[in-house]
Amino acid sequence: MTAHDSLAAYARKFVPLSEEEAADLTAAFKEVKIKKRQFIVQPGFVAKHRWWVIKGAVRGYVIGDAGEDYTVQLAIEEWWISDYNSYIFQQPASMFVVALEDSVLLQISYEEEKKLKAASHAVETFFRILAERSTAAMQRRIIMNLTHTAEERYHYFLEKYPAMAERLPQYVIASFLGMTTEFLSKIRNQKLRRKS
Amino acid sequence: MTAHDSLAAYARKFVPLSEEEAADLTAAFKEVKIKKRQFIVQPGFVAKHRWWVIKGAVRGYVIGDAGEDYTVQLAIEEWWISDYNSYIFQQPASMFVVALEDSVLLQISYEEEKKLKAASHAVETFFRILAERSTAAMQRRIIMNLTHTAEERYHYFLEKYPAMAERLPQYVIASFLGMTTEFLSKIRNQKLRRKS
DNA sequence: CGGATCGTTGATCAACTTCAACGGTCGTGG
DNA sequence: CCACGACCGTTGAAGTTGATCAACGATCCG
Numbered sequence: 001m002t003a004h005d006s007l008a009a010y011a012r013k014f015v016p017l018s019e020e021e022a023a024d025l026t027a028a029f030k031e032v033k034i035k036k037r038q039f040i041v042q043p044g045f046v047a048k049h050r051w052w053v054i055k056g057a058v059r060g061y062v063i064g065d066a067g068e069d070y071t072v073q074l075a076i077e078e079w080w081i082s083d084y085n086s087y088i089f090q091q092p093a094s095m096f097v098v099a100l101e102d103s104v105l106l107q108i109s110y111e112e113e114k115k116l117k118a119a120s121h122a123v124e125t126f127f128r129i130l131a132e133r134s135t136a137a138m139q140r141r142i143i144m145n146l147t148h149t150a151e152e153r154y155h156y157f158l159e160k161y162p163a164m165a166e167r168l169p170q171y172v173i174a175s176f177l178g179m180t181t182e183f184l185s186k187i188r189n190q191k192l193r194r195k196s
Numbered sequence: 197m198t199a200h201d202s203l204a205a206y207a208r209k210f211v212p213l214s215e216e217e218a219a220d221l222t223a224a225f226k227e228v229k230i231k232k233r234q235f236i237v238q239p240g241f242v243a244k245h246r247w248w249v250i251k252g253a254v255r256g257y258v259i260g261d262a263g264e265d266y267t268v269q270l271a272i273e274e275w276w277i278s279d280y281n282s283y284i285f286q287q288p289a290s291m292f293v294v295a296l297e298d299s300v301l302l303q304i305s306y307e308e309e310k311k312l313k314a315a316s317h318a319v320e321t322f323f324r325i326l327a328e329r330s331t332a333a334m335q336r337r338i339i340m341n342l343t344h345t346a347e348e349r350y351h352y353f354l355e356k357y358p359a360m361a362e363r364l365p366q367y368v369i370a371s372f373l374g375m376t377t378e379f380l381s382k383i384r385n386q387k388l389r390r391k392s
Numbered sequence: 393c394g395g396a397t398c399g400t401t402g403a404t405c406a407a408c409t410t411c412a413a414c415g416g417t418c419g420t421g422g
Numbered sequence: 423c424c425a426c427g428a429c430c431g432t433t434g435a436a437g438t439t440g441a442t443c444a445a446c447g448a449t450c451c452g
Contacts, residue, residue, distance in 0.1 A: 070342040085332045121317040128324035131331050136281045138334035146266040146374050178342050
């Protein structure tokens with residue numbers, strides 16, 4: 001099965017597409033290969049594309065005032081990634097998006113996506129569903145961050161995303177969970193000097 | 197201008213609607229009045245509606261294991277609210293949604309919304325845009341929470357949402373920003389014992 | 393008037409960061 | 423092919439941010 005066929009199959013999980021719609025949708029995506037440490041979005045530049053990961057792992061992050069980095073999004077196979085604030089509004093990005101491994105992506109441009117959505121109600125629905133699911137996922141993440149300690153968030157992450165947990169470097173997971181890599185190391189090794 | 201006209205005008209900021217589409221859209225919404233402290237979503241029950249605030253203020257929150265409450269969403273005039281994880285997937289809610297003031301809302305049911313989106317490409321587009329904007333806003337909130345201190349988040353909130361800041365009780369703002377009301381009080385009154 | 397409700401203040405405490413030092417591993421160029 | 427950095431993770435000590443606890447004051451409303 002080709003990369004484009006995978007995407008069509010993925011889209012059909014959410015919305016029924018005619019052969020023609022599926023063909024038009026996938027034709028708008030271009031396969032790109034990126035090397036580990038290669039950037040596809042950088043602050044100050046508009047994110048002109050969104051990407052769907054076929055193979056590999058990609059990370060979106062921002063840099064704080066003191067130079068610390070914070071992972072905002074992670075994507076492995078069958079996940080989407082971009083700087084959505086930049087992509088949706090076509091404004092300069094605040095994020096970096098970089099490959100954590102040599103990766104293969106399917107890339108669609110803002111303009112192409114816009115045309116596709118206008119041309120097909122079903123494709124419009126597909127992107128609406130993606131956006132809704134993304135909203136729901138972000139809401140869950142906000143709740144998790146507000147209501148749980150660093151240690152709880154890590155254990156939840158392990159359970160929910162075991163594939164990422166075993167594959168991604170620790171500093172990426174730590175910064176995704178909103179803690180330092182030192183602290184995550186202590187959690188993992190039970191080196192917490194607890195009163196209890 | 198009626199409440200339903202306001203909604204039509206709001207929708208037309210994002211997408212062009214024919215007279216018929218606008219009429220169908222607004223007809224699906226029912227005006228509801230709720231009293232301060234009245235709940236419209238409760239954990240365990242499916243959120244069957246989403247609401248658009250015409251007048252008043254509404255708060256969505258979750259309760260942590262130790263009974264602390266965390267504000268997940270706030271809505272005043274022209275904002276949307278629901279428990280989106282519940283509404284989108286039609287699964288039991290984890291949030292409470294409650295009126296902070298006597299409020300007037302426009303309410304649409306999941307089923308009605310579904311029909312409308314299926315019947316009109318433009319309405320589908322409207323909801324897609326809402327979802328995308330919501331995703332982008334949540335991403336900004338995640339970044340803000342990760343990258344800034346409690347004090348910085350408060351000052352940013354003041355600047356960005358002055359209308360809410362002057363109108364909502366302090367404990368609501370504090371829990372929205374992920375801090376205790378005591379701490380927010382100290383920030384506001386500069387009672388922080390700082391080394392600097 | 394009297395009880396909720398909301399905000400304030402200070403003392404103490406816990407969660408997590410920062411800083412500094414070090415050890416292992418991986419990959420790349422000489 | 424091996425040596426030398428980068429990169430990644432670990433550990434401990436000290437420091438900070440913000441939470442918790444407890445008490446109290448003001449205001450609002452029925």
